[in-house]
Amino acid sequence: MTAASANVRPESRVDVNVALGLLKEMIRIRRFEEKSVELYSLGKIRGFLHLYIGEEAIAAGTMPCFTTEDKIVTTYREHGHALARGIPAGAIMAEMFGKANGCSHGHGGSMHLFDRSRNFFGGNAIVGGGLPVAVGVALSDKMKKRPAITACFFGDGAVAEGEFHESMNLAALWQLPLLFICENNLYAMGTALSRHQSQTDIAKKAEAYGVRSETIDGMDVLAVKDAAERAAEFVRTESMPLLLVAQTYRFRAHSMYDPDLYRTKEEIEQWKKHCPINGFKSQLLNFGQVSKSVVAEIEKNVEEEVRSAVVFAEAGELEPAELLLKDVYTPSSESADREAEKAMRTMAVRTDESGSPKAKT
Numbered sequence: 001m002t003a004a005s006a007n008v009r010p011e012s013r014v015d016v017n018v019a020l021g022l023l024k025e026m027i028r029i030r031r032f033e034e035k036s037v038e039l040y041s042l043g044k045i046r047g048f049l050h051l052y053i054g055e056e057a058i059a060a061g062t063m064p065c066f067t068t069e070d071k072i073v074t075t076y077r078e079h080g081h082a083l084a085r086g087i088p089a090g091a092i093m094a095e096m097f098g099k100a101n102g103c104s105h106g107h108g109g110s111m112h113l114f115d116r117s118r119n120f121f122g123g124n125a126i127v128g129g130g131l132p133v134a135v136g137v138a139l140s141d142k143m144k145k146r147p148a149i150t151a152c153f154f155g156d157g158a159v160a161e162g163e164f165h166e167s168m169n170l171a172a173l174w175q176l177p178l179l180f181i182c183e184n185n186l187y188a189m190g191t192a193l194s195r196h197q198s199q200t201d202i203a204k205k206a207e208a209y210g211v212r213s214e215t216i217d218g219m220d221v222l223a224v225k226d227a228a229e230r231a232a233e234f235v236r237t238e239s240m241p242l243l244l245v246a247q248t249y250r251f252r253a254h255s256m257y258d259p260d261l262y263r264t265k266e267e268i269e270q271w272k273k274h275c276p277i278n279g280f281k282s283q284l285l286n287f288g289q290v291s292k293s294v295v296a297e298i299e300k301n302v303e304e305e306v307r308s309a310v311v312f313a314e315a316g317e318l319e320p321a322e323l324l325l326k327d328v329y330t331p332s333s334e335s336a337d338r339e340a341e342k343a344m345r346t347m348a349v350r351t352d353e354s355g356s357p358k359a360k361t
Contacts, residue, residue, distance in 0.1 A: 014222055014225070016289050016290070018064075019280075019284055019289060019290075020284075020290060020294070020298070021064075022060050022061065022221045022222075022225065022280070023221075023277070023280055023281060023284065023290075023295075023298065024298045024301075024302065025056075025059075025060035025063075025083070025084055026056040026057060026060045026221060026276060026277045026280070027277060027298060027299065027302050028083055028089070028302050028305065028306075029052055029056040029059060029060065029079070029080040029083055029084070030053060030056055030277055031299075031302050031303065031306050032079060032080075032083060032089060032092075032093075032306055032309070033051045033052055033053050033079060033080070034053070035306050035309075035310065036049060036051065036079070036093075036096065037049075037051065037252075037256070039096075039310070040256050044097060044313075044314075045096045045097060045110065046098070046109075047109050047110060047111075048076070048110060048111060048125075048255050048256070048257065049096075049110050049255060049256040050076050050077040050110070050111070050254065050255045051077070051079075051250070051252045051255075051256075052077055052078075052079055052080035052250070053250065053251045053252050054185075054248065054249050054250045054251035054252070054271070054272075054275070054276070055077075055080065055183060055185060055218065055248045055249070055250055055276075056080055056221075056276055056277060057218060057219055057220060057221035057224050057248070057276035057280075058080075058153075058181070058183055058218050058224055058246045058248060059080035059081045059083070059084040060080075060084055060221055060224075061221045061222070061223075061224030061225040061228055062084075062151065062181065062224060062225075062228040063081070063084035063085055064225070065225070065228040065229050065231075065232040066149070066151060066232060067148070068118070068119065069119065069146070069147065069148040070119060070148050070149050070150065070151065070232075071119045071121055071134075071137045071138070071141070071148060071149075071150040071151070072085055072118075072119060072120045072121060072150075072151050072153075073121045073122070073124075073130040073131075073133055073134040073137065073150065073151070073152045073153070074113075074120075074122060074123050074124070074130060074152075074153045075123060075124060075127075075130060075153055075154055075155055075158075075183075076110070076111035076112075076123045076124065076125050077123075077155070077183075077250075078111075078113055078122065078123040078153070079092060079110070079113070081120075081153060082103070082113045082115070082120060082122075082123075085115075085118055085120050086118055087103055087113065087115045087118060087120060088103075088309075089305055089306060089308070089309035090308060090309040090311075090312030090313065091103040091115070091312075092113060092309070093309040093310060093312065093313040094106070094309075094312055094313040094316045095108060095109060095110075095113055096109060096110045096313070097313040097314070097316065098318065099313055099316030099317065099318060099319075100316060100317050100318060100319040101312070101313075101315075101316040101317070102313075102316070103115045104122070105319060105327075106316075106318065106319050107319075107326075107327060108122070108123070110123075111123045111124070111125040112124070112125065119148075121133065121137060127155075127157050127158050127161055127188075128154060128157075128158035128161035128162075128163040128164055129163070130152055130153070130154060131152060131154060131158065131161075131163045131164055131166075131167035131180075132163050132166065132167055133152075134150050134151075134152035134167065134178055134180075135167045135170050135171055135176065135178065137150045138150040138171065138176040138177055138178040139174060139176055141177065142174070142175075142176055142177060142239065147236075148177070149177040149178065149179060149232060149235045149236050150176075150177065150178050150179070151178075151179045151181060151232075152167075152178060152179070152180055152181065153181045153183060154180070154181070154182055154183070155182070155183050155184070155185060155188065156182060156183075156184040156185065156186065156187075156188055156193055156197075156202060157187075157188025157189060157191070157196075158182075159182065159197065159202055159205065160188065160196050160197065164205075165205075165209075167180075168180070168205075168206060168208075168209045168211055168241070168243070169209050171209075171211070171241035172209040172210050172211050172240075172241055175239055175240055175241075176239070176240075176241055177235050177236060177239045177240070177241075178235065178241040179231055179232060179235045179241070179242055179244065180206075180211075180241060180242065180243040180244065181228075181243075181244045181246065182202055182243065182244070182245045182246065183218065183246055183248055184202055184218070184245055184246060184247050184248060185248050185249050185250045186249060187250075187254065187262065187263065189254045189258075190254060190258065190260075190261075190262040191262070192262070192263075201215070202215075202243075202245045203215045203243060203245045205243075206243040211240075211241050211242065211243055212234070212240070212241075212242045212243070213242065213243040213244070213245065214227055214231065214242075214243075214244055214245070215244075215245045215247065216244060216245070216246050216247070217246075217247060218246030218247050218248030218276075219247070219248060219249070219274045219275075219276045219279070220276065220279070220280075221276055221280055222280070224246060227244060228244065231244050249271040249274075251268060251271070251272055251275075281295060
């Protein structure tokens with residue numbers, strides 16, 4: 001891994017206002033995640049918690065490339081994607097608290113953030129589970145001739161799942177406007193990439209399906225932004241899938257339950273030298289793009305935003321027990337109910353003379 005474009009002057013690649021926006025977005029994600037660690041330790045957040053610390057450049061660099069009509073499908077490590085997509089920090093934090101004022105009304109928690117109004121079709125607790133969902137969403141847009149693309153984020157571990165290959169194949173076969181974004185943090189939970197993949201160059205896997213691919217430095221927010229812009233434009237204009245593989249690294253364990261015994265402290269510290277936030281901040285400061293006071297103001301504003309998010313979550317109410325089954329089943333019509341009853345009668349089980357259940361034929 002090399003330092004993130006250390007010799008490239010930021011002003012030659014991006015407008016200063018855009019640069020500040022990218023820096024702020026990465027800082028927002030980092031501070032939100034750090035506060036989540038604190039709240040989890042206090043028992044305010046329960047269940048599983050997968051942190052995005054170290055990977056912020058990918059969410060921050062890709063999201064500005066999508067329109068409000070584009071669809072986003074993510075993994076269970078999706079807090080950063082949700083923030084960058086525009087879901088309020090308070091709604092995300094409340095969801096992690098299990099409160100009814102959360103973005104998924106407290107039904108999903110950390111791994112299932114969802115916001116239909118922002119076309120954020122959320123996290124998915126199943127490894128690779130979002131891939132076929134993204135195929136379906138992209139197919140729907142194509143069939144209805146909607147000018148939108150779908151972006152599907154997943155980790156390197158999902159590449160070992162059948163859904164990855166099935167989804168890649170169908171996206172190419174049906175020529176779907178689908179941008180696959182693999183966040184390759186080198187460890188599928190606790191298994192190193194080289195231990196579960198004979199071909200560790202994930203981008204090459206797209207070749208088998210005739211899908212264009214590109215590998216990028218996921219620790220460099222400008223490299224991510226540039227590649228995502230090109231990729232989104234290709235998918236949008238050609239109505240064809242594309243695979244972006246962002247090489248990145250998570251600084252924290254797979255989840256808060258993970259003892260993180262499968263990698264060395266030396267390796268982690270080495271990767272921290274390529275921190276996407278510190279590296280980009282240094283570039284901007286060194287080349288006079290921003291001042292320390294501007295960075296301090298960003299930090300101050302982010303701190304207040306995160307504080308307000310916690311207050312919002314704390315003030316939220318738990319959903320009443322009588323609504324426990326809400327959204328579990330889709331309300332059906334009377335005719336559908338009758339058809340269901342008829343089907344159940346047809347498949348009814350009767351007991352034969354021996355007392356064993358036997359399906360009616």
